[in-house]
Amino acid sequence: MSEAAQSSLASDDGAATLDHDHLVEERLVAWYFIAGLVYLFISFSGGLMMALQLVQWNPLQGSEYLSPGRWRMIHTNAVAYGFLANCFLAGLHWAVPRLTLKPVLSRPLSYFIFIAWQVVVVSTAAGILMGQAQGIEWGETPKWIDPLALAGLALVALNFMAPIIQAKGPLYVTLWYFMAAFVWTFLTYAMGNIAPEYFVSGTSAGAIGGLFIHDLVGLFVTPLAWGLMYYFVPILLKKPIWSHGLSLVGFWGLAFFYPLNGIHHFLYTPIPDFLEYGAIVSTIAVEFVVTTVIINFFGTLWGSGRAVVTNLPIRWFYTGMVLYFITCAQCAMQVTHTFQKLIHFTDWVVGHAHLVMFGVFSMWFFGMMTYLFPRLLKQSWYSRNLCEWHFWLSAGGILVMFIDLTLAGIFQGYFWASLQPWEASIDGSYPFWVTRLFAGLAIIGGQLAFVYNLWKTWQLSRRSAAAA
Amino acid sequence: MFESKSGILLIGGIGFFLFAFLSNALVPILLYRHLPEQTVEELADNQNLIYQFEDLKNRYPEQFEKYYGEANQENLTKALRLGSHIYTGEGCWHCHSQFIRPVSNESSRWGKVASSDEFQNELQRPVMWGTRRVGPDLSREGGRRGNDWHAVHFFNPQSLSPRSPMPKYAWFYDDNDPSKPNERGLAIITYVQWLGSWLEEYPDYEDYQPLEDQMRNPLE
Ligand code: HEM
Numbered sequence: 001m002s003e004a005a006q007s008s009l010a011s012d013d014g015a016a017t018l019d020h021d022h023l024v025e026e027r028l029v030a031w032y033f034i035a036g037l038v039y040l041f042i043s044f045s046g047g048l049m050m051a052l053q054l055v056q057w058n059p060l061q062g063s064e065y066l067s068p069g070r071w072r073m074i075h076t077n078a079v080a081y082g083f084l085a086n087c088f089l090a091g092l093h094w095a096v097p098r099l100t101l102k103p104v105l106s107r108p109l110s111y112f113i114f115i116a117w118q119v120v121v122v123s124t125a126a127g128i129l130m131g132q133a134q135g136i137e138w139g140e141t142p143k144w145i146d147p148l149a150l151a152g153l154a155l156v157a158l159n160f161m162a163p164i165i166q167a168k169g170p171l172y173v174t175l176w177y178f179m180a181a182f183v184w185t186f187l188t189y190a191m192g193n194i195a196p197e198y199f200v201s202g203t204s205a206g207a208i209g210g211l212f213i214h215d216l217v218g219l220f221v222t223p224l225a226w227g228l229m230y231y232f233v234p235i236l237l238k239k240p241i242w243s244h245g246l247s248l249v250g251f252w253g254l255a256f257f258y259p260l261n262g263i264h265h266f267l268y269t270p271i272p273d274f275l276e277y278g279a280i281v282s283t284i285a286v287e288f289v290v291t292t293v294i295i296n297f298f299g300t301l302w303g304s305g306r307a308v309v310t311n312l313p314i315r316w317f318y319t320g321m322v323l324y325f326i327t328c329a330q331c332a333m334q335v336t337h338t339f340q341k342l343i344h345f346t347d348w349v350v351g352h353a354h355l356v357m358f359g360v361f362s363m364w365f366f367g368m369m370t371y372l373f374p375r376l377l378k379q380s381w382y383s384r385n386l387c388e389w390h391f392w393l394s395a396g397g398i399l400v401m402f403i404d405l406t407l408a409g410i411f412q413g414y415f416w417a418s419l420q421p422w423e424a425s426i427d428g429s430y431p432f433w434v435t436r437l438f439a440g441l442a443i444i445g446g447q448l449a450f451v452y453n454l455w456k457t458w459q460l461s462r463r464s465a466a467a468a
Numbered sequence: 469m470f471e472s473k474s475g476i477l478l479i480g481g482i483g484f485f486l487f488a489f490l491s492n493a494l495v496p497i498l499l500y501r502h503l504p505e506q507t508v509e510e511l512a513d514n515q516n517l518i519y520q521f522e523d524l525k526n527r528y529p530e531q532f533e534k535y536y537g538e539a540n541q542e543n544l545t546k547a548l549r550l551g552s553h554i555y556t557g558e559g560c561w562h563c564h565s566q567f568i569r570p571v572s573n574e575s576s577r578w579g580k581v582a583s584s585d586e587f588q589n590e591l592q593r594p595v596m597w598g599t600r601r602v603g604p605d606l607s608r609e610g611g612r613r614g615n616d617w618h619a620v621h622f623f624n625p626q627s628l629s630p631r632s633p634m635p636k637y638a639w640f641y642d643d644n645d646p647s648k649p650n651e652r653g654l655a656i657i658t659y660v661q662w663l664g665s666w667l668e669e670y671p672d673y674e675d676y677q678p679l680e681d682q683m684r685n686p687l688e
Binding site: 053054055056058061062063064067068069070072073131132133134135136137164165170171176179180182183184187188191195196197200201202203204205206207208209210211213215219248251252255256259260262263265266268269270271272275278279340341342344345346349350413416417418419422423426427430433 | 470471472473476477479480481482484485487488489491492493495496497499500503505554555556557558559560561562563565567569570571572573574576577582583584586587588589590592593594595596597598599600601602603604626629631632633635636637638639683
């Protein structure tokens, strides 16, 4: 949005407060990103501990608070609710007021939500550490935190829906995704954490569990993340999205097919076959939808390809998109019964999970942070070299980890089907687990480079602020 | 409609979500509405399991006396509930599954393929199917190993399976001593012995032959 358009809008409304400083609470955006990074490192310590445990190099045995089983749940929960959720809130605070030209509902509420959400995440981690985890994958948040988390999600929706509802004229794609995500996230969280705990057991609970795992990725993370891509990519490339029609297909295709996928996490279970086939077919449909979105973004890039080399945030975004396409292509295969026989329960699935959570969504956030921190701190990056290290260690690490775990999964599947003793599959996995450990260390190294760079940049910004 | 606020909120947001919930969650709920959900008390009324619980009392009389007292129905229920709580809290279900698929020779390795009625009970709320197997499936684990085997295994898995990546669970024991399982230790062993106790073919660990022995060439 150009300055001119804004000031004209400001005068239309007769309000003089519509410049960016008043619209966007920049300090909060920075705080959300920093909170996200803190949880990222907490999550890393869990992943690292489990990776060490698998190769029997875990030095921290004997204390129940350092139990690898519990820390594995902290690993996934800290990533989803700590890292991703905080970064999303940062992105929303940056993008929504700019798109609607209205501030969020209330500034004190924004700060309250910030604090309340950190309380939710920290108590989730504490509850898991105390052995209070709830037995729902991705929903390990102890039972007593669930109502709190739901209240938090409702407040978030309220805070951001206020400016969106007031906005006049046609809505931009990003806002479609955000609006739907507010509804979906709340409903998904409520469904997944409450129904299998209090109302249903057994097979039906399994079906809901599958729906929950999937909706969390598909209806909370995916729409918010694509919404942010639709916002940042055109701004950085300085041109509009290639095709409005494809944007529509992408949004509505996702909205319809994605929620129908849930049961594909539990194929060959006692869930009836016709439901399993329904999930398989809609999963394959999602891959077609995804392809249209990818085409749309590469259509947008067409003609400005050099940006991928020169413009770091664009490079992060498009690397993530290529990996997204790989994830989805992989998904269309692994969802079939043929593949499921072999790879279900193996490290193949873990490789898939890391590819999408780190290789796609985390990468997009690193792109956003690379773009936004210099603007938030009013100071360009301390070292472009460290930014490059951040990118290459992350990209290299995730690629090695993905290939390694995918191969490990195929081996494990054949070891099990061959009816050799279980230990044979463990011996066979060992070299892959060692490789994954080092790939993980490379990823962590990349993030350390980033955090160091951020620290130095912050120091510079303080110095220039003091000088001014 | 496709770009309006109400279209997105009502059709995309609520409508499609509900459609998926109805078709993917409500259908199985309705399909299984006639299968009654068993309570833990009903589950504990099982000879295989009662035998194991009494065996625990005989093997670890002092510890058992201290934490549970009598080997009666009420205490068995208590142990099962706690065991199930530990199984979720320790994240065992992220390394072990609890269902046998009809493919990949799984029924040769572990036994009968899973069916819905097995999971229609209070201890499967939330259901413990799991999505990852670092270790073997446990839904047929009961009876395959003796209680003392489990006591040593949880204390130090590597002592029985040298390259096992399974963590040590020292906090299931008093005084760091594998012959002194505490309240939690006794509970998790009871829980593991419960798995599969409802089946005809509940094995007796003394006759139970591990797969590798079954597969061994008899002429060797
Ligand atoms: C932002 C970065 C990361 C994200 C988003 C992430 C995400 C995940 C997810 C979603 C899972 C669950 C997989 C499943 O159950 O299917 C998982 C498991 C795991 N992750 Fe990560 N991870 C990240 C970084 C790492 C790193 C750096 C390491 C190693 C040093 C690591 C090691 C592990 C291990 C060992 C597991 C358990 C796998 C198993 O159950 O066998 N992760 N992670």
